[in-house]
Amino acid sequence: METRHLLRPLSSLSSSTTTTATASAMSSSTSPFTRSIVAAATGRRHQSTTSRTKKMLKIPPHPDFLTPREGESHIIYNPPSAAPSVYHTPFKFLPKTDPRRQANLTQLIRSSADLSGPSANANNLPPPSTKREGAPKMYNVTREQVDEMRTLRAEDPAKWSVQKLAERYKCSHLFIMMCCKAGPEHKAQERERLEAIKARWGPIRSGAREERKKRKALLFKGAI
Amino acid sequence: MKRIRIDRLSSQLLAATPARPPPSSNRIPRALAASRLSPAPSVCQTRCQSTAASPEVIYEDAGRDVAAPKPIDYSKRPLPSPHPDRALRSAKLAALHARLSLSSKIPLQTLARTLIDPSADAHPRFNNVNLAFVGAALLQYHTSEFLVTRYPRLPMTILFAAMKGYAGVPALHQIARAWGIEAAATPGEEVDPGLLQFAPDRPTVTMNRWGYVRAESKELQRYKWRRGVSSRILYDDAFGELVPGESEQSHDGLELSKQRNTKDMIVEDVAQNAHANFVRAVIGAVYLHCGRDVAKTFAKAHVLSRQLDLANLFNFKLPTRELVRLCARENFDAPVARLLSETGRLSRTPVFVVGIYSGTDKLGEGVGPSLDAARISAAINALKSWYLYSPGDTVGVPSDTLAEDAAPWKPVYVDIGEIIS
Numbered sequence: 001m002e003t004r005h006l007l008r009p010l011s012s013l014s015s016s017t018t019t020t021a022t023a024s025a026m027s028s029s030t031s032p033f034t035r036s037i038v039a040a041a042t043g044r045r046h047q048s049t050t051s052r053t054k055k056m057l058k059i060p061p062h063p064d065f066l067t068p069r070e071g072e073s074h075i076i077y078n079p080p081s082a083a084p085s086v087y088h089t090p091f092k093f094l095p096k097t098d099p100r101r102q103a104n105l106t107q108l109i110r111s112s113a114d115l116s117g118p119s120a121n122a123n124n125l126p127p128p129s130t131k132r133e134g135a136p137k138m139y140n141v142t143r144e145q146v147d148e149m150r151t152l153r154a155e156d157p158a159k160w161s162v163q164k165l166a167e168r169y170k171c172s173h174l175f176i177m178m179c180c181k182a183g184p185e186h187k188a189q190e191r192e193r194l195e196a197i198k199a200r201w202g203p204i205r206s207g208a209r210e211e212r213k214k215r216k217a218l219l220f221k222g223a224i
Numbered sequence: 225m226k227r228i229r230i231d232r233l234s235s236q237l238l239a240a241t242p243a244r245p246p247p248s249s250n251r252i253p254r255a256l257a258a259s260r261l262s263p264a265p266s267v268c269q270t271r272c273q274s275t276a277a278s279p280e281v282i283y284e285d286a287g288r289d290v291a292a293p294k295p296i297d298y299s300k301r302p303l304p305s306p307h308p309d310r311a312l313r314s315a316k317l318a319a320l321h322a323r324l325s326l327s328s329k330i331p332l333q334t335l336a337r338t339l340i341d342p343s344a345d346a347h348p349r350f351n352n353v354n355l356a357f358v359g360a361a362l363l364q365y366h367t368s369e370f371l372v373t374r375y376p377r378l379p380m381t382i383l384f385a386a387m388k389g390y391a392g393v394p395a396l397h398q399i400a401r402a403w404g405i406e407a408a409a410t411p412g413e414e415v416d417p418g419l420l421q422f423a424p425d426r427p428t429v430t431m432n433r434w435g436y437v438r439a440e441s442k443e444l445q446r447y448k449w450r451r452g453v454s455s456r457i458l459y460d461d462a463f464g465e466l467v468p469g470e471s472e473q474s475h476d477g478l479e480l481s482k483q484r485n486t487k488d489m490i491v492e493d494v495a496q497n498a499h500a501n502f503v504r505a506v507i508g509a510v511y512l513h514c515g516r517d518v519a520k521t522f523a524k525a526h527v528l529s530r531q532l533d534l535a536n537l538f539n540f541k542l543p544t545r546e547l548v549r550l551c552a553r554e555n556f557d558a559p560v561a562r563l564l565s566e567t568g569r570l571s572r573t574p575v576f577v578v579g580i581y582s583g584t585d586k587l588g589e590g591v592g593p594s595l596d597a598a599r600i601s602a603a604i605n606a607l608k609s610w611y612l613y614s615p616g617d618t619v620g621v622p623s624d625t626l627a628e629d630a631a632p633w634k635p636v637y638v639d640i641g642e643i644i645s
Contacts, residue, residue, distance in 0.1 A: 086535050086608040092585040126562040134560035
């Protein structure tokens, strides 16, 4: 019986409310007002059963999610690419004796071309993730400069902070911290300042910090 | 060929020692602790000549606790475990024998013996200690050769963890559960021989220990000294765990906390240990009755066929630095993190896909909510793909050459070692 209702066209559904012939003649020339009323009523009726709801929800996917025609550019890949398995050893990691290395001649020729020097197809590679990534290391700080930064840091660690020294000698913060240490009283002062800042944190911020630590641990375990 | 019964020799020497540690403790005595079995020599001579399957061995456990020479009516004493003859009439045992597709060479009596833990019956002729020892040695050998040839670049700590994942107590417990082993509520003579029999409140032994008892083992346990990986390879058991030394309590004043010190010596889960020893004992029984090749096939089919995700065992501390060291060691170009794709950089939930490249070759790829997290996960994936290199499923193991018509041994790939150890 339900299928019969479904198969019945909308016009007959609207006419079913009126039984007489005159009424059906009226409905054939309905005003926009009555049509909207009928549509609203039928719309409500469509959600009254599962099959009607399913039928209403059966809409075609957005064209972005369909497989594009040949030669068309698209930004959504369907299906999306999966993360590569770690059990698939990259060509470069295969040992010299592995038969897969000899079998893959194209890769062999490519990698031997790489070893000869910076190859021409380096431009085809994706960009480095940060600006400093892959940049050659600068060994620009001399021994005298290291001695100088040590004396500066020793005489006034508040003025010559790690950031200031890094700016002055154009090296990384890590290098400054490797070279010179602040005195114990400066360390204690900094620690006190940090503790005071942490004491001002509310539950949300301190909880977020804890979460961040947990996420970091999960990251190194490869769990996320 | 007649073998020398070492346990009987030692039982003559150690006849004065008590038969058992006090039943309240379940501490582990030394492997093959001879002091555990000290039957009165006279009693032993009258009864211990028979095998486990023979019917005239009813009395030996009853006589064990009684060192006095006065005559005792042994027949009134209940046996600690079911009589071996009852194995032939047990439906559970026959079903287990059929379920495991064991050869008919393995008698039901032996299968019944594999189900008796030393905590149920302390006599080594009637419990599974010796079978479990043989089985453990075989199983650990086959597991380690499988892992070393299949994954030649695994770091040692991961190898130990993988050994534990394949042949450790929890894994073997799962296997025994999958075989449909049920435990008896309490061990005793009247129990069905097809049930696993152990007593949680009585001492048991772990027969899986195969290692050297370090001279400093007491201090290692007491003060938690650090053990390097090299010394764990050299001195400790197949899972890189310390072989506990003498189980006797130390009463000197140096002891810090008795509770903590004795923790390592106690079998954590007696039920798990009993199930695991049963699986080992079955492998030992297969070896004794059917031979080496069948035992290897059995271990392969039941233990090594299980799936263990080795990639989840890793936990890196400095993955990017380790990858840089690897590339420098192997004369690869220095690794560079490159942005493959990104979405929603300025949104609340950005996704970055970063690949690590050495020269023009991609070594690994990772996804993360920030550039740094993506780079770290890409480095972790690259390192995992280095460590999890496998020459393939068909790589042979050394024990293949023990067969008569074996092909000559082809040397397998041996890695030069870990990057940062």
